[in-house]
Amino acid sequence: MSTAYQQLTATFLRLSRFGHLSAIAGWDMQTMMPPAGSRVRGEALAELSVLQHEILTDKRTAALLDEAEQASLNDVERANLLEMRRAWQQAALLPASLVEAKSIAGSRCEHAWRQQRPANDWQGFAANLKEVVKLSREEAAMRADANGGSRYDALLDLFEPGMNSAQLDQTFGDLKTWLPDLLQRVQEKQAQQPIDFPLGPFAVEGQRQLGLAVMKQLGFDFNAGRLDVSAHPFCGGVPEDVRITTRYSENEFLSALMGVIHETGHARYEQNLPKQWPGQPVALARSTAIHESQSLFMEMQLGRSAPFLQLILPQIKAQLGDQPALDADNYIRLTQRVKSSLIRVDADEVSYPAHVILRYEIERALIEGEIEVDDIPAMWDEKMMAYLNLDTRGNYRDGCMQDIHWTDGAFGYFPTYTLGAMYAAQLFQAVKRALPQLDSLIQSGDLQPIFDWLQQNIWQHGSRFSTQQLMVNATGEPLNPHWFRQHLETRYLGA
Amino acid sequence: MSTAYQQLTATFLRLSRFGHLSAIAGWDMQTMMPPAGSRVRGEALAELSVLQHEILTDKRTAALLDEAEQASLNDVERANLLEMRRAWQQAALLPASLVEAKSIAGSRCEHAWRQQRPANDWQGFAANLKEVVKLSREEAAMRADANGGSRYDALLDLFEPGMNSAQLDQTFGDLKTWLPDLLQRVQEKQAQQPIDFPLGPFAVEGQRQLGLAVMKQLGFDFNAGRLDVSAHPFCGGVPEDVRITTRYSENEFLSALMGVIHETGHARYEQNLPKQWPGQPVALARSTAIHESQSLFMEMQLGRSAPFLQLILPQIKAQLGDQPALDADNYIRLTQRVKSSLIRVDADEVSYPAHVILRYEIERALIEGEIEVDDIPAMWDEKMMAYLNLDTRGNYRDGCMQDIHWTDGAFGYFPTYTLGAMYAAQLFQAVKRALPQLDSLIQSGDLQPIFDWLQQNIWQHGSRFSTQQLMVNATGEPLNPHWFRQHLETRYLGA
Numbered sequence: 004m005s006t007a008y009q010q011l012t013a014t015f016l017r018l019s020r021f022g023h024l025s026a027i028a029g030w031d032m033q034t035m036m037p038p039a040g041s042r043v044r045g046e047a048l049a050e051l052s053v054l055q056h057e058i059l060t061d062k063r064t065a066a067l068l069d070e071a072e073q074a075s076l077n078d079v080e081r082a083n084l085l086e087m088r089r090a091w092q093q094a095a096l097l098p099a100s101l102v103e104a105k106s107i108a109g110s111r112c113e114h115a116w117r118q119q120r121p122a123n124d125w126q127g128f129a130a131n132l133k134e135v136v137k138l139s140r141e142e143a144a145m146r147a148d149a150n151g152g153s154r155y156d157a158l159l160d161l162f163e164p165g166m167n168s169a170q171l172d173q174t175f176g177d178l179k180t181w182l183p184d185l186l187q188r189v190q191e192k193q194a195q196q197p198i199d200f201p202l203g204p205f206a207v208e209g210q211r212q213l214g215l216a217v218m219k220q221l222g223f224d225f226n227a228g229r230l231d232v233s234a235h236p237f238c239g240g241v242p243e244d245v246r247i248t249t250r251y252s253e254n255e256f257l258s259a260l261m262g263v264i265h266e267t268g269h270a271r272y273e274q275n276l277p278k279q280w281p282g283q284p285v286a287l288a289r290s291t292a293i294h295e296s297q298s299l300f301m302e303m304q305l306g307r308s309a310p311f312l313q314l315i316l317p318q319i320k321a322q323l324g325d326q327p328a329l330d331a332d333n334y335i336r337l338t339q340r341v342k343s344s345l346i347r348v349d350a351d352e353v354s355y356p357a358h359v360i361l362r363y364e365i366e367r368a369l370i371e372g373e374i375e376v377d378d379i380p381a382m383w384d385e386k387m388m389a390y391l392n393l394d395t396r397g398n399y400r401d402g403c404m405q406d407i408h409w410t411d412g413a414f415g416y417f418p419t420y421t422l423g424a425m426y427a428a429q430l431f432q433a434v435k436r437a438l439p440q441l442d443s444l445i446q447s448g449d450l451q452p453i454f455d456w457l458q459q460n461i462w463q464h465g466s467r468f469s470t471q472q473l474m475v476n477a478t479g480e481p482l483n484p485h486w487f488r489q490h491l492e493t494r495y496l497g498a
Numbered sequence: 499m500s501t502a503y504q505q506l507t508a509t510f511l512r513l514s515r516f517g518h519l520s521a522i523a524g525w526d527m528q529t530m531m532p533p534a535g536s537r538v539r540g541e542a543l544a545e546l547s548v549l550q551h552e553i554l555t556d557k558r559t560a561a562l563l564d565e566a567e568q569a570s571l572n573d574v575e576r577a578n579l580l581e582m583r584r585a586w587q588q589a590a591l592l593p594a595s596l597v598e599a600k601s602i603a604g605s606r607c608e609h610a611w612r613q614q615r616p617a618n619d620w621q622g623f624a625a626n627l628k629e630v631v632k633l634s635r636e637e638a639a640m641r642a643d644a645n646g647g648s649r650y651d652a653l654l655d656l657f658e659p660g661m662n663s664a665q666l667d668q669t670f671g672d673l674k675t676w677l678p679d680l681l682q683r684v685q686e687k688q689a690q691q692p693i694d695f696p697l698g699p700f701a702v703e704g705q706r707q708l709g710l711a712v713m714k715q716l717g718f719d720f721n722a723g724r725l726d727v728s729a730h731p732f733c734g735g736v737p738e739d740v741r742i743t744t745r746y747s748e749n750e751f752l753s754a755l756m757g758v759i760h761e762t763g764h765a766r767y768e769q770n771l772p773k774q775w776p777g778q779p780v781a782l783a784r785s786t787a788i789h790e791s792q793s794l795f796m797e798m799q800l801g802r803s804a805p806f807l808q809l810i811l812p813q814i815k816a817q818l819g820d821q822p823a824l825d826a827d828n829y830i831r832l833t834q835r836v837k838s839s840l841i842r843v844d845a846d847e848v849s850y851p852a853h854v855i856l857r858y859e860i861e862r863a864l865i866e867g868e869i870e871v872d873d874i875p876a877m878w879d880e881k882m883m884a885y886l887n888l889d890t891r892g893n894y895r896d897g898c899m900q901d902i903h904w905t906d907g908a909f910g911y912f913p914t915y916t917l918g919a920m921y922a923a924q925l926f927q928a929v930k931r932a933l934p935q936l937d938s939l940i941q942s943g944d945l946q947p948i949f950d951w952l953q954q955n956i957w958q959h960g961s962r963f964s965t966q967q968l969m970v971n972a973t974g975e976p977l978n979p980h981w982f983r984q985h986l987e988t989r990y991l992g993a
Contacts, residue, residue, distance in 0.1 A: 020542040021542070021545065024543075038722075039722035040722065040736070043515075043518055044522075044739070047515040050515040229530065241535070243537070
């Protein structure tokens, strides 16, 4: 007779197999599916999702969790059980009626938003968003009652277990003391250095070949993954078969290229997650912010560093032809260009955190009930002026209506972008300490020691340790924003 | 409270949604998946298949079937219930141990066959095949006990409900009286007409554009389907999103083109199945042979007819360039070339039935216990000589080891190829009667009246009628091989 723990591992293996099908069908929906497949695909995925929820929240699962928690387990099993309990609780805590109401309100809000955003229709959007916020507050209250902590913390925990708003307030508070000033100084400095923009068209096939070459350079395993095209770039699939996407513009190639490098960072993490615990939660990526740290490590720390940019410049010229704007100095300036702008997804790494902090402050106040939906635009305008020196009054479209996150109630997600950027800087700093000749390694194309370090310190551990423990083990300290600041000052001010 | 019938429709809708995911993940496996995804994909699909089997064979399903069969239902509901009962019985009849043993023996036999076939290793192959045959005989005996009829009939019924070996013996017996002679006369006639072969290379992208253009001509709905590449061409996906594949050779373009036309025939049937009974078995294609009749209608009846070949010749030249071998007369001779050869899948439509009849006679004798696996090669050699005048002695690789069907126990499938060819001829003859100006319609590219006829007579009915009733409704008579003979004699002897 198998133990409770063994029965749980069988259940989670089964769940992971259904998750595999969901991941592939989801990838297909974004990359391959013709329009007429949409309705039945949605229904099929929803049916599978109901099944997964039923299996996870089955009474037997709860009883097995209770029983296994009393058993004698080794460290990995204990960590796995913790993640199982987490998954079970997240699924079982909310009444089905609330889950359904949230899903309907989120779909309605998002669907209408697609028209309302281009029409700059804040009033229309706000009406739907109020329902989403109301239900998210209910969810937050239930989760907070069960777990302790504030309501916003309860939502944050869904994406970033172990993080809370007290720590975010401190960390982001620190950033706010130096970031606006840094941003202004960098822009003043860069204003002295003229930039030439490369002239297209850049053929899509050439850009694709370039992306593939750089993925290869970054160690992407093409035996266990693919590169395709989608409207919104993402990393999907399963660890044994990781599917990343990008989108091409013939006018400009750097966005697609940097996007590919970013998704390759996500992909290498997935491809190198531990294989010895198949289908178990402990074998999954640690958290949203740690995942983002891997993509930003590749894109921002490594990918936009001068030695890496020099390394791949010949490949760019080979695929897209040479031209004066691809002079090495100009091309590095181009790739490291900083400019405050209205849109978060287009932001450089210096101004990006300002976008995130602003959203964090608004969504936290919203969930805690300190403000209402109607208060958002004024708060947005004020903070955009304070952090980015930009006037957004009346421009809802490129202001508080620009992101998709709030439309379906994903409150608590935004902070993970900047946490990821800070973790990435801290990890890269640790790599520098471990590999003193790092710049010349990179410039010579010998990236394997970097990957070995990531494998050793991050990838192979899955969710075996808490985020904090993982960072302490890897870098000798918990999250320390100092390294992010030092990175930005060094790269952009040469300090 | 919903009725038993309503509850069954809900169950089958749910099953169809899981079937959707299985179809898309299966398509992905053949077209997109990198090698390392193979093991986990297999496990995920097997897990889903176990789930589907459990839902279908649940005791409640059996009770609901019994109850619904006593209820007052309209014709469509009655037909749907019949198909539900069929699906349930096919799944529930065999003990799980036999299903598993068959699956294991089939996988082992097929896996080893991939090496054994190129090595011409009949002895090695026979050892595995004996186990497959033993288990298929057990399956056939159980199914025959439950349904009446012979053992072979019980397997045939899995693919072609309503067909039996008595009718096959009669139909194929008739074919055997005239086919070998016709084959010889056609080859003698064609030997008088020299043929030029087009000279490659033919760029894959040009072939793909050509395939897409011809699919469009044939009414394929690209809003609800795709064309991709796979090692073995197939038609997959779901009716709302039909995925067809082909494979390209740069040396020769007609195989890929005719393959695309063939799969488009399957696809148009799927795309035009009835939409008003979502997820119900009555909305599915009638049978394997009727499906094949739609692909052969497009490929053989329409696609290789002189007016259609003339219609698409300019598209061929536009994509692949002109050359002397694309002179209209030569090109039609090329496309209608008849030549006895060892390999079924490469056979023209005149010699193809000989390959099928031979396999039918061997597999029927094998399942009925009249011969053993060791008797296959001698029987193969004798029949190849009698029907196709070809010597296969000692050549197992291109003889009785060439097909994949027997390796995993799909006995009863082969006859559907030739039944499909005969249905296609009979349907095309009915279209001719309905559209007296058919040839000039085709040559002018006005194919819509043909599609309307197929929609009216075949596609829209799904599985509402038995195969025989469907054919009687469409053509005024049940299966009549006369039309197939007339088609071959007219096209190939100008009789």
